[in-house]
Amino acid sequence: MMVTLKMQTNKENLLSQGVQLLMQQGYHGTGLKEILDAVQIPKGSFYNYFPSKESYAAEVIQYYIAPFIEQLGSHLENSKLDGLTALKTYFDELIVELEQANFKGGCLLGNLMGEIGDTSDLCQQSLRLAVHQYRELLATGLRKAQMEGTVRIDKSADDMADLLVNTWQGALLRMKIEQSADPIKQCCHDLLDDYFSV
Amino acid sequence: MMVTLKMQTNKENLLSQGVQLLMQQGYHGTGLKEILDAVQIPKGSFYNYFPSKESYAAEVIQYYIAPFIEQLGSHLENSKLDGLTALKTYFDELIVELEQANFKGGCLLGNLMGEIGDTSDLCQQSLRLAVHQYRELLATGLRKAQMEGTVRIDKSADDMADLLVNTWQGALLRMKIEQSADPIKQCCHDLLDDYFSV
DNA sequence: AGTTAAGAAACGACCAGTCGTCTTGAGTGT
DNA sequence: ACACTCAAGACGACTGGTCGTTTCTTAACT
Numbered sequence: 001m002m003v004t005l006k007m008q009t010n011k012e013n014l015l016s017q018g019v020q021l022l023m024q025q026g027y028h029g030t031g032l033k034e035i036l037d038a039v040q041i042p043k044g045s046f047y048n049y050f051p052s053k054e055s056y057a058a059e060v061i062q063y064y065i066a067p068f069i070e071q072l073g074s075h076l077e078n079s080k081l082d083g084l085t086a087l088k089t090y091f092d093e094l095i096v097e098l099e100q101a102n103f104k105g106g107c108l109l110g111n112l113m114g115e116i117g118d119t120s121d122l123c124q125q126s127l128r129l130a131v132h133q134y135r136e137l138l139a140t141g142l143r144k145a146q147m148e149g150t151v152r153i154d155k156s157a158d159d160m161a162d163l164l165v166n167t168w169q170g171a172l173l174r175m176k177i178e179q180s181a182d183p184i185k186q187c188c189h190d191l192l193d194d195y196f197s198v
Numbered sequence: 199m200m201v202t203l204k205m206q207t208n209k210e211n212l213l214s215q216g217v218q219l220l221m222q223q224g225y226h227g228t229g230l231k232e233i234l235d236a237v238q239i240p241k242g243s244f245y246n247y248f249p250s251k252e253s254y255a256a257e258v259i260q261y262y263i264a265p266f267i268e269q270l271g272s273h274l275e276n277s278k279l280d281g282l283t284a285l286k287t288y289f290d291e292l293i294v295e296l297e298q299a300n301f302k303g304g305c306l307l308g309n310l311m312g313e314i315g316d317t318s319d320l321c322q323q324s325l326r327l328a329v330h331q332y333r334e335l336l337a338t339g340l341r342k343a344q345m346e347g348t349v350r351i352d353k354s355a356d357d358m359a360d361l362l363v364n365t366w367q368g369a370l371l372r373m374k375i376e377q378s379a380d381p382i383k384q385c386c387h388d389l390l391d392d393y394f395s396v
Numbered sequence: 397a398g399t400t401a402a403g404a405a406a407c408g409a410c411c412a413g414t415c416g417t418c419t420t421g422a423g424t425g426t
Numbered sequence: 427a428c429a430c431t432c433a434a435g436a437c438g439a440c441t442g443g444t445c446g447t448t449t450c451t452t453a454a455c456t
Contacts, residue, residue: 007401026313028226031445042403044448053446104316110371114312115224117374118302127375162372163388166381167361170368173308174360176315177325183364190361195393205435229411242414242437251412 011049013039018060023108027057027116027123057112058126064108065130069137076141083144084151084192091168091188095181098172103179109134110169135161142196151196160196167191209247211237216258221306225255225314225321255310256324262306263328267335274339281342282349282390289366289386293379296370301377304370307332311367333359340394349394358394365389 017038021030032053036043050056071093075086098106105111109130116123139161145151151160167187174183215236219228230251234241248254269291273284296304303309307328314321337359343349349358365385372381 025317026224026226028224029313029317032447033444043446044403044405044450045401047447048401048403106312106316110368111312113371113375114304114309115227117371118304118377119223119227124375131372131375159384159388162381162384163365166368166372166385167365168368169371170308170364170366173311173315173367174329174364177311177322177329179316183360186357186360187364190357230413231410240437241412242439243435245413246435 007049010039010041010045014041014046014049014056015060015063018056019064019108020105022057022060023064023105023111026111027120054120054122057116057120058122061108061112061123061126061130065134069133072134072137072141076137076144082148082150083141083146084148084197087138087141087145088188088192091184091192095184095188098175098184099181103175103181106172106176107169110172113169114173131165135165138164145196150198152198155196160191164191164196205247208237208239208243210261212239212244212247212254213258213261216254217262217306218303220255220258221262221303221309224309225318252318252320255314255318256320259306259310259321259324259328263332267331270332270335270339274335274342280346280348281339281344282346282395285336285339285343286386286390289382289390293382293386296373296382297379301373301379304374305367308367308370312371329363333363336362343394348396350396353394358389362389362394 014035017035021035021038032046033043036046046056050059072090075081075090076083078086081089109127112123113127113131117127118124135158139157142151142157142160142164146153146157151157167190168184171183171187175181212233215233219233219236230244231241234244244254248257270285270288273279273288274281276284279287307325310321311325311329315325316322333356337355340349340355340358340362344351344355349355365388366382369381369385373379
């Protein structure tokens with residue numbers, strides 16, 4: 001009982017630390033030793049928790065996206081906000097967080113899609129799953145906004161959600177090299193305030 | 199005289215091979231040995247051509263973007279095509295190339311922005327320069343299209359060029375994990391055929 | 397008693413980068 | 427036109443360190 005509990009917190013620590021390090025340094029740029037040192041777990045123990053670095057990364061991806069799904073979901077369920085406002089509020093929060101992080105890291109999904117999205121099957125699957133979940137939630141919000149009359153209905157919510165996800169990811173890349181929040185702010189403005197709007 | 203000529207072709211071979219390998223495997227995922235073996239240059243000679251792997255990558259970035267600038271530029275200078283058609287034609291060509299590559303690699307700029315865009319100063323500078331050149335050329339095309347009356351004038355060509363670059367990059371990431379050309383096709387359609395259009 | 401995790405040590409392979417030797421060809425003096 | 431000089435590129439072995447992974451003994455819990 002105790003042992004499995006300890007194991008679970010160890011595993012969570014590994015995943016949590018993995019989010020930080022993999023996001024900032026990438027997959028190949030981060031060694032297991034660095035992760036293990038940070039959470040004070042000896043190297044030999046790692047393979048009690050994960051079968052390989054690759055499948056560890058695949059789990060980190062899911063661990064990373066869950067809070068974003070939750071955060072966006074709770075905004076959409078907030079009955080005080082209409083769908084479009086909920087989306088805008090959510091992205092505004094993300095922008096603040098990214099500014100506080102001084103534009104370091106960006107998005108783990110975007111970074112890993114570029115680095116290993118087409119070379120690691122395991123991570124590709126995990127990335128696809130994570131992006132699809134996220135995209136689906138955005139589409140739900142856009143559908144709600146369509147019914148509320150604040151978003152155009154001549155484009156499908158699914159297509160707009162894809163466009164929003166992709167533009168956001170591209171804007172995050174730009175943010176990293178410009179060291180500025182302008183690209184991500186522009187992304188939200190162009191799409192949410194203009195293109196999607198009725 | 200001969201020696202500098204040989205040096206130049208060696209250097210170009212290194213850059214050309216670097217484009218391929220860095221695009222497909224990333225910066226940290228590609229070892230110098232792998233590059234050097236591919237172009238049959240011994241390890242010790244590498245540092246006669248480049249002071250470090252990092253500055254090599256920075257040069258690879260410029261070597262990579264040049265042909266794209268040239269290709270897009272020649273389309274824009276083609277007097278038979280209006281600006282908007284030139285842009286569409288250019289991106290259609292890119293899509294064909296990416297399909298032929300089976301969606302492997304994507305764009306070196308996007309991949310490196312995500313992986314080392316905020317950790318390597320040298321590469322960040324090089325990436326910024328490359329993206330700015332590219333963005334400026336797209337803006338030129340969009341400005342031309344505005345004057346021809348095929349693109350809306352209530353948004354600045356610069357802003358639209360940024361949006362186009364960013365969305366394209368995000369769509370390339372999606373392409374890599376979906377293993378499909380749909381995201382990049384959708385990107386062109388949404389922006390060039392719809393949002394930018396009058 | 398039996399199962400499983402913890403943990404240390406070590407595995408071979410590979411990393412970016414360096415060092416000193418070898419080779420080459422341009423420049424100079426004749 | 428030829429021989430000599432000498433800097434500069436070519437080159438491969440080697441550096442210390444790190445990579446992901448495995449092995450095996452010890453310890454703890456059921």
